[in-house]
Amino acid sequence: MGVTLAVAMAVVWNGAAAQEQDGTQEQDGTAAAGPLDAVTPGEQPIAFSHARHVEQAGVDCQFCHAYARRGPVAGIPSVERCVGCHRSILTERPEIAKVLDYWERETPIPWIRIHNLPDYVRFSHKAHVRTGIDCAECHGDVGRMDIAAQVESLSMGWCVDCHTAREASRDCLVCHY
Ligand code: HEC
Ligand code: HEC
Ligand code: HEC
Ligand code: HEC
Ligand code: HEC
Structure with a gap:
């Protein structure tokens, strides 16, 4: 709510020092080339491979992630x-x-969760998927991965760059409570 945003804004104005104390800031927004976050082989409870299901067996993303079009989370x-x-x-x-x-x-x-935005960020799959943005634009080519990994920073700059390019809202309260 308003209080959360006020606290969050104070963090930004205090600059980099404050960021380092924030345990959620482990991702460097510049490193888009390689996986930023992944589990190590054998760490997930089942050795599930997206490549075998999507690329080889031809199963659609939304057959398994059935809420992506309907709600905030895509669902496991x-x-x-x-x-x-x-x-x-x-x-x-x-x-x-x-x-x-x-x-x-x-x-x-x-399952061990890979993507995880801070609690003060509002994100919903529904609006993005319905407007025609492909899963791969935000998640990379998961359908060819044996171990799912996060490939985008999920930083505020990443969100805002696309919102600017596609003329979507950049109002703070669209993305923050
Ligand atoms: C639509 C049918 C379908 C669903 C749903 C499905 N699978 Fe599969 N799964 C397959 C097929 C087909 C293969 C073999 C793919 C290949 O290698 O060509 C497979 C392969 C696998 C393998 C590899 C097995 C081995 O040792 O060779 C694992 C593990 C697996 N699936 C786990 C899961 C898990 C966990 C889920 C649920 C999250 C799941 N699957 C959902 C069809 C399915
Ligand atoms: C057969 C079911 C199945 C299909 C089809 C499938 N997924 Fe998944 N997906 C899973 C399971 C199970 C997990 C959790 C295990 C893992 O992370 O690998 C998962 C995890 C993910 C994650 C990481 C979630 C996190 O923890 O942050 C993303 C992103 C994802 N899937 C995207 C996709 C996309 C995009 C497609 C289509 C190209 C797809 N999935 C197709 C079953 C599926
Ligand atoms: C506009 C970017 C964007 C698009 C498009 C997108 N995602 Fe996501 N996805 C995210 C973000 C950001 C998160 C992390 C959300 C969080 O931590 O609250 C996420 C998380 C996930 C997760 C794990 C948590 C959850 O929501 O269940 C899965 C699975 C997933 N996405 C699958 C998909 C699939 C499948 C598609 C396509 C149908 C898709 N995503 C399209 C950005 C996107
Ligand atoms: C690839 C481009 C792209 C990325 C990346 C992206 N967005 Fe969006 N987002 C859009 C577009 C386009 C819309 C407008 C959709 C519409 O008009 O229906 C939108 C709309 C939204 C909305 C409004 C949803 C609603 O219910 O009206 C929120 C909230 C949002 N985005 C949050 C985020 C956050 C948070 C991130 C980063 C974690 C993010 N977006 C990343 C393209 C993107
Ligand atoms: C399109 C979505 C989006 C919009 C619009 C947006 N933010 Fe953010 N913001 C995010 C995301 C995502 C994060 C989390 C970044 C991360 O974890 O690296 C974030 C993080 C923050 C943080 C915490 C930064 C930190 O270093 O801890 C502050 C403060 C913040 N935003 C303020 C604002 C203000 C003020 C505005 C309006 C001028 C705004 N945001 C607009 C998505 C957005």
Whole structure:
């Protein structure tokens, strides 16, 4: 709300020193070339590969991230969505056995989250997806990645540059509470 923005604005006016104390500022907005944030191989509870599902099996992003067009979050698919296919596909593989085990225990798969904006930022997938911006413009070519990684800084400058280019609002209160 208003109070949060006032506090946040004080941070900006205090400059770089204040930024360093802010644990959320770990990404350097200039490094767009390589992955900024990713999990190391083996760190996710299941060795899930986007490339195998999107590029090889041809599954659409929004089949799994079904809320992207409808709400603020894109959503991570439930175990039920995985089991819809893996009840019968590759059931003998160890990684699929793990998926089926989560299903039997009625336990969600504890995926490690990669993208994470600070709480004082307002972002919604719906407006962006509906206006025709492709997932890849903000997420890179996830469909070819074995391990999903963050490729854009998600800094304020990154958001504002595109808003300027596409004549979308740059009002502080559009993006801040
Ligand atoms: C078969 C289901 C499936 C499909 C299809 C799929 N994803 Fe995913 N996606 C997942 C799962 C499961 C995760 C969580 C595990 C991980 O990070 O790899 C995930 C994670 C992600 C993340 C990282 C989320 C975070 O933690 O920040 C992004 C971004 C993403 N997907 C984008 C896409 C895009 C873009 C496409 C289409 C090119 C796509 N996904 C297709 C299942 C899917
Ligand atoms: C639309 C059907 C479909 C859905 C939904 C789906 N998968 Fe798959 N999955 C496949 C197919 C097809 C392959 C084989 C792809 C290839 O390599 O050509 C596969 C391969 C895999 C593999 C590799 C298995 C191995 O060892 O070879 C894993 C692990 C996996 N899926 C996990 C998941 C998880 C976790 C989910 C839910 C987030 C999920 N899948 C959702 C169809 C699906
Ligand atoms: C305008 C840029 C933009 C576009 C377009 C976009 N995303 Fe995102 N996405 C983001 C940002 C920013 C976050 C981090 C949000 C947060 O931390 O609150 C994110 C987070 C995610 C996440 C993890 C958290 C969540 O929201 O569930 C997934 C999965 C994801 N995006 C998938 C997709 C898919 C699939 C598409 C295309 C249908 C897509 N995104 C289109 C910017 C975008
Ligand atoms: C690739 C271009 C692009 C990027 C990157 C982008 N936006 Fe946007 N954003 C747009 C466009 C275009 C609109 C206007 C959509 C419309 O008019 O329906 C918009 C609209 C919005 C809205 C208004 C949503 C609504 O409900 O009306 C918010 C909030 C927003 N963006 C936040 C962000 C934030 C926060 C980021 C960075 C994390 C970001 N955007 C990054 C292009 C972008
Ligand atoms: C299009 C979206 C967008 C707009 C418009 C926007 N911001 Fe931001 N702002 C962000 C994002 C995203 C972050 C988080 C950046 C990060 O984590 O690196 C942020 C961060 C901030 C911060 C914290 C910076 C820090 O270093 O901790 C302040 C203060 C701030 N914004 C003030 C403003 C003010 C004042 C305006 C209006 C002039 C404004 N913002 C307009 C998206 C936006």
